[in-house]
Amino acid sequence: MLTLRDITVRLGGRTILDGASATLPQNGKIGLIGRNGAGKSTLVKTIIGELEPDGGSVEMPRRARLGYIAQEAPSGTRTPFEAVLEGDTERTALLAEAETCTDLDRLGDVHERLIAIDAYTAPARAARILVGLGFDEEMQGRPLDSFSGGWKMRVALAALLFSEPDVLLLDEPSNHLDLEATLWLENFLKSYPRTLLVISHERDLLNTVVDHILHLQAGRLTLYPGDYDSFERLRAERAAQAAAARANQEAQRKKLQDYVARNSARASTAKQAQSRAKMLAKMQPIAAMAEDPSLSFDFPSPNELRPPLVTMDLAAVGYEADKPILRRLNLRIDPEDRIALLGRNGNGKTTLARLLARQLQPMEGSLTFSPKIRIGYFTQYQVEELPANSTPLELMTRAMADKPPLAVRGQLGRFGFSGNRATAETRTLSGGERARLALALVTRDAPHMLILDEPTNHLDVDAREALVQALNAFEGAVILVSHDRHMVELAADRLVLVDGGTAENYDGSMDDYIDFVLGRNQPKAEVGGGKPAEPAKKPAGLSRDELKALRKKVTEAETRMKRQQAQLAALDAALADPARATGEFKGLAIGELGRRHAAATAALEEAETIWLEASEAHDTVMGKVA
Template sequence: MLTIRDITVRLGGRVILDRAAATIPSGGKVGLIGRNGAGKSTLVKAIIGEIEPDGGGIEMPRRARLGYIAQEAPSGERTPFEAVLDADVERKALLEEAETCTDPHRLGDVHDRLLAIDAYSAPARAARILVGLGFDEAAQARPLDSFSGGWKMRVALAGLLFSAPDVLLLDEPSNHLDLEASLWLENFLQSYPGTLIVISHERDLLNTVVDHILHLQGGRLTLYPGSYDSFERQRAERAAQVAAARAQQEAQRKKLADYVARNSARASTAKQAQSRAKMLARMQPIAAMIEDPSLSFDFPSPEELRPPLVTLDLAAVGYAPGEPVLHRLNLRIDPEDRIALLGRNGNGKTTLARLIARQLEPMEGSVHFSGKIRIGYFTQYQVEELPAGSTPLELMTRAMEGKPPLAVRGQLGRFGFSGDRATARTHTLSGGERARLALALVTRDAPHLLILDEPTNHLDVDAREALVQALNAYEGAVILVSHDRHMVELAADRLVLVDGGLAQDYAGSMSDYIDFVLGRNQPRGDDGKGPTKAERKSGAIARDELKAARKRVTEAETRLARLHAQLTALDAALADPAGAKGDLAKLTIGDLGKRRVTLAGELEEAEARWLEASEALDAIMGKVE
């Protein structure tokens, strides 16, 4: 059991944690969540003893081993395999002692302990963990200094998992991982035997791995049982209760104030009025549930272009003078495509994105672009390289040179930068705010095609949900590279697998791909000899039908979500024309009404298609079962 007892931490004169308290059950798997800047990393540093609290303390069993990734990644000439084995300090020390020990009794104790900690199977365990995190046999044998910083952090994570501490602390472990490694990590953590505390904004991880949510808000901690979805339901119920209590209190305050105003001057009622005035003064206001009004994504929609936007014809791409990374690329991108690129890091997803973004030229074949196409390309480098001394207003003014100040302010406002936030220095912005600013910059000219390469790394769960809604309302094409499968499932209706030097449409759903990555539901022969040719052909046909049916359902669901988002924005504009955003602000009430009628018709048609696709899927699944 780990107890956080009334922790108070002040940094730079500001209270970060204010008598925060919680009890983590032994063996519990806890997701630590909170808005960016709430103090999650500060709490973890207090737990591991890196900072001394101003008040309160941390209590845990005396012999419990605590594990946390150091900020410095491992380096040097050691290999990832050697670095992971060295992470088990006790095993390493015992093996060294076994080589030099001359006392037979002590040597016996050493070997007994080596057996108890399963030391001799350690190399196989280390290799399995490294493979799961993306290191093949050749990569495991390369020197650490031949890897990038992100891959070195994977080695650090592998070493931590291998050492199997009693209390495992993970701070955004998915940030350096691709989707495939993230899936493996979730699967590994589900069966982790110790206590787990993980800071994460990955909704799927928080739903599949953890059994408690520890919510940090306003410096205080609240522990909720269950997954993230359960937490959201409980939080919504709590918000409703708080809102009701506030309304009740406001009514009572108004009643008391009215009584005091009417009766203070009368001698007969002055005493009662004074009593109620004191009661009114003692009444503590009930705080509203804190929401971030700047949490905003609103992509400007482009004018229509005839399809296709981009066509790749037997194209090859790479980095001269080397061999192509990808070849024989045949890909067509249309105006309303929502494409997610799948595949492990290093397989060429970013290379393909850069080719489509016109940052790389084809080495063979051809790439054709629509003559008037505008492309917005977002990468993590843009977030990290924002000039420290500038403000969002200055950066957007330079990017939109020649545009009137109202247009510049309007684009910033779409992404939550209004008032003082528009003139704040970029080095004072949170990671999520910097990501929103980078997105505002790359979409300033309403691109027809938006390419997003890992857009969620700096965003918390609520911000990711807002981004999904904005993508569904956006009327251009989207190419998405993300390890957040919740975002992929909700925002993409077409999957392209980048693997083995090729990029090809993946016929299955995200569920099929997850099963494929984790090795689940793979066909096997009952007699140990494998299926017959006829059985393989029949099974392949059934799987293809099932995948195609699932794809149609996914596409229908995505279109429904997009239309619902558009209808919600339209209804808001009709209810408050002055508050309308984007293109809706340019329309009259009459035009808004006409568009709503059209949109309602499209929604009805989309619902019919979804129902038809769902019934077809149910029928196929019934045959397969």
């Protein structure tokens, strides 16, 4: 059991953690969440002893082993396989002792312990973990220094998982993984036999793996039972309760203020007025649940272009003239296409994205772009390479040198950079804010095609939802590379599998692909056969405009559902206390409030029915129904 008791941490004169307390259940799987900059990594550093808290304590059983990934990736001439085996330090020490021990009694104890910790099956376990994280047999035997930083971090993760600590701490473990490795990791963590504390913004991981949500907000911790969806429901209920309590308190405050104002000057009531004034002074305001008003994505709409935007005919692409990475590419991209590129890292997804972004030229075949096409290409490197001492306003002004200041400010405002945030130095921005700034820069000229390579790595759960909504509202084509399958499922309606040295349409759903990756079935698409890729099957006679209308119907129904849910929440609060009703419900009788509530409930049910029917129809069109 891990107990956090009144943890306070101050950094740079700012309080990051303020009396944070929680008791984590033994062998529980806890998802640590919070907005970017809330202090999640600070809390983990405090738990592992890297930061000394200004107050409070971290308590856990004396012999409990704590495991986390060090910031420095493993390196040297060791192989990934050797590095993972060394991750179990007890096994390594016991094996070394068994080689040199001359005390027969001690040697017997050593071998007994080796059997108890399954030391002799360790090589097979290490190999399975490495395969799950994307290392084939050849890669497992290469020296670590031959790998990139991202692959080295996978080795560090594999070594940590192999060591099976009593408390496993993971900080955004999927950031260096592709979708396939992320799926494997989720399945591994689901069956992890000890305590897990994971920082993640992956909704699917938080719903699939964890059984508790630890929410960090305003320096405090709150533990919720259940997965992320359950947390969202509970948080919404608490928000409604807090709003009701705050409204009641405000009404009481006004009564007290009115009494004090009317009775302070009268001798007969001055004493009572003074008493109420003291009550008023002691009344602590009930805080509203914090929301981020700057959470914003709004892609500018491009002018219309006739289809196709891009066509490839037996194209090949690579980095060395005689060694193409991808061959026989036959793809067509039209306006409003929503395409997700699937496939393991190293198969060529980023290479294909760079070809579409005109950063690479085809080695063979033909690649044709619409003459007036504008392309926006987002990568993680753009986020990491933003100048530290510049401001969003300065960067956008340079990028839009031919535009008036009003247009520059307008583009920044689309992504939440207004007022002081537009003039804050980039080094002071959170990871999510830097990602929004990079997106603002690459979309400044309203591109017809938006290529996003892992856009969610710096975004929290709420920001990812905002990005999905913005992509669905975007009127251009989208090419998406992401390990966040929740985003892929919501934002893409066409899947392209990059595998076997080529890229072809995957004639199946994300569920089919997930089953294939996890070994539950075979892919529905044949890849690498050299034949031109066929578009995903659609019902006869269904035009692109009809598809667009279907997608729009789903989005409109979702909007109606959210609006009706908000109205029901306001009506529930008004029915609980009509005196604090606001807006259109203020002054209404209980009977009228009840009639409004019934109408809103019926409207919500109708919107849910429309959404369900439209979603099923859309899924059928895009191959989700056989």
